[in-house]
Amino acid sequence: MDTLTALAFARELIDIDSTTGHETAAGEWLASRLRGLGYSVTRQPVADDRFNLIATIDPPDVVLSTHYDCVPPFFPSRVDDGTLFGRGACDAKGILAAQVAAAERLRADGHRHVGLLFVVGEERGSEGALAANAAPLGSKFLVNGEPTGSRLATGTRGILRVRLRARGRAGHSSAPEHFESAIEKLIDALVRLRTLVLPSHPIFGATSYSVGVIEGGVAPNVVPARAAAEVLFRIVGDAGDVLVPVRSLAPQVEVEEILRVPPVQLHTIPGVASASFPFTTDIPLLDRWGVPLLFGPGSFLVAHTDNEHLHVAEFESSIGTYIQIIAALSA
Structure with missing residues (x-):
């Protein structure tokens, strides 16, 4: 050919x-x-x-x-x-x-x-x-x-894909202080994610990640009861070495493992x-x-x-x- x-x-x-x-x-x-x-x-x-x-x-x-x-x-x-x-x-x-x-x-x-x-x-x-x-x-x-x-x-590198879920209490957005915004909780958790110390490797370098999907809310005038994000980590060693610090984001979010590849x-x-x-x-x-x-x-x-x-x-x-x-x- x-x-x-x-x-x-x-x-x-x-x-x-x-x-x-x-x-x-x-x-x-x-x-x-x-x-x-x-x-x-x-x-x-x-x-x-x-x-x-x-x-x-x-x-x-x-x-x-x-x-x-x-x-x-x-x-x-x-x-x-x-x-x-x-x-x-x-x-x-x-x-x-x-x-x-x-x-x-x-x-x-x-x-x-x-x-x-x-x-x-x-x-x-x-x-x-x-x-x-x-x-x-x-x-x-x-x-x-x-x-x-x-x-x-x-x-x-390998991958670790996780879903972060935040739960709140829905209500009228004119009185947000009476309810719980799941989106606010998720944002706080993602900000904390930036501060986590993640593993490094002499050949593969440092663990990296990308927040690829964010979803939540039903309308602008409703305090959201649910929000979620999918995060893809490019891992350089055992996935558990990344999961341990990521699970420290609780209780603001629940951490669900979706996929791991070494x-x-x-x-x-x-x-x-x-x-x-x-x-x-x-x-x-x-x-x-x-x-x-x-x-x-x-x-x-x-x-x-x-x-x-x-x-x-x-x-x-x-x-x-x-x-x-x-x-x-x-x-």
Whole structure:
């Protein structure tokens, strides 16, 4: 598969909205294209009509993996001045296309023991990875794709996702002193959150967090009885070391753990540039698929933005690097 064909593959996939929870149309297209290339394709059910895709020629020693869901909002592809734009350009549909191109070039050279695993739900909850880990193929290595700036990751942070709930007593807003505002309690707790001492690590750095969702209240003239926020911590060690100080926010808020994924240190290859990354991937949840590596073109700093993009030159060179990685793992 030449670069122009791979780029067209990426654009067609980007142009199908596959916001997390709505991946079916993209999965149908992808399954059809992979079958057209001669792969044996298995649709692995995940939830409702959503599914992972597993594509093989011969039993794989190495599996290339990424996700085909994207964060909202969807926007279609375009190529401008040597750069591919669109939702999923670097996270991770452009990467997926580069992986397919690498597998195709290897197959043309007689290397048929490379598999493909494309999952749903990575951007929220990792449902696809959890389902995939229940049915591994016996591969020796898993090369996962995320935007690492074309460097192999030496490690990635984990995540701890929590919901903070505040409860108050509703009433008429003209007399707030007679009632309890859940929103005020939540705000106070979030201010205290800024002061907590959170763990650090010599490789991963300091724990960070983002308040991604806030909700509460029913009307401007009603003292709110309920409010909540979702906070995503990028953890550098055991999740419990973050939960302990976060639980000190009680009794202003209740703390509910939603999801935890541990940080990981990863396999690297001499001759391929490497670095540590602050984000989290599906790798900790795919531990039955072989020794993990993480590599992909593009920058995570433009992922999830309205300027998401991938330089075509880097896209092209990453195909060669995937081939280099697989050759080293197969030696």
